[in-house]
Amino acid sequence: MNARFDQHKNFITPEECAELNAWVDEGLKKNWLGNGYDRSKTAWACTTRKNTRQVTGNFKYTDIVRTVSARIRAFYGVSDCGLIVGHGQDGVVVSCTFPSGTNNVHYDYPSAEGLATLRCNILTRAADSGGVLHLEGKPRPLEVGELHCYLASEHRHSVSEVEGNTSRVMWMFGAHVPKEDWDSGLIKSGH
Numbered sequence: 577m578n579a580r581f582d583q584h585k586n587f588i589t590p591e592e593c594a595e596l597n598a599w600v601d602e603g604l605k606k607n608w609l610g611n612g613y614d615r616s617k618t619a620w621a622c623t624t625r626k627n628t629r630q631v632t633g634n635f636k637y638t639d640i641v642r643t644v645s646a647r648i649r650a651f652y653g654v655s656d657c658g659l660i661v662g663h664g665q666d667g668v669v670v671s672c673t674f675p676s677g678t679n680n681v682h683y684d685y686p687s688a689e690g691l692a693t694l695r696c697n698i699l700t701r702a703a704d705s706g707g708v709l710h711l712e713g714k715p716r717p718l719e720v721g722e723l724h725c726y727l728a729s730e731h732r733h734s735v736s737e738v739e740g741n742t743s744r745v746m747w748m749f750g751a752h753v754p755k756e757d758w759d760s761g762l763i764k765s766g767h
Contacts, residue, residue: 579712579731580758582765584651587723588644593700595640600672600700600745603628608635609672624677624738628664641668645749648696648723653767657751660684660693669748673707677744679735681710684728691752693729694763698722698747704740709733725750725765727758 588596603609609626628635645668649655659667662685673679684693699718709716711726711733718724726733728750738744757763 579726581711581716582723582725583716583718584723584765585719586721587648587651588698588700588721590721592640592644593698593721595638596644596670596698596700596747597745599638599641600670603635603670604672606635609670624675625671625673625679627669627671629662629669629671630664635665637666637668641747642666644698644747648749649751651723651765651767652694652696652725652751652763654694654751654753654763657694657753658687658691660695660750660752661687663693663748663750667749667751671746671748673703673735673738673744673746675703675738675740675743678737681732681734683730683732686729687752689752692727692755692758694725694750694753694758695728695748696723696725696750698724698749699745700747701743701745703738703744704742706737706739707744708736710736727755730755 610630702720712731
């Protein structure tokens with residue numbers, strides 16, 4: 577199945593990546609990130625991947641997170657679209673995957689009204705190797721600071737095993753949108 581997959585290199589600066597990574601590093605120390613979902617156990621038990629999806633009350637995102645989120649939504653002209661429900665605090669999730677961690681093939685949930693989940697993600701720290709996004713089985717190499725967007729509720733996606741000594745940090749933003757507006761190109765970048 578063909579999936580629209582947009583990539584925009586250098587969407588955020590190295591300094592912004594460093595600031596976002598510093599938030600994650602502090603968050604790991606202060607337990608702002610909880611265990612990832614382990615599909616083999618159908619439980620929030622994965623210790624090789626931490627995220628803010630379920631942990632929403634014991635921290636506040638810094639201004640840089642809200643700034644980047646607003647920049648992405650404006651860039652795609654979806655500022656008036658709803659934030660992704662169940663997508664963490666302020667519609668933003670950050671995931672930190674440690675060496676030997678992975679994320680199995682899955683779909684994200686659409687909205688209760690049936691709108692598609694448009695993921696607009698930025699890799700702010702790359703693993704030494706591995707940690708490659710796969711969309712509909714096709715590898716999608718990413719660069720640090722690059723924005724990439726796709727309908728996560730409509731297409732299977734996964735992340736290969738993180739290798740080496742460096743954790744992989746992915747910030748996830750986006751909106752609930754009509755699937756046909758994304759697929760037809762009505763929702764486009766560069767606003």
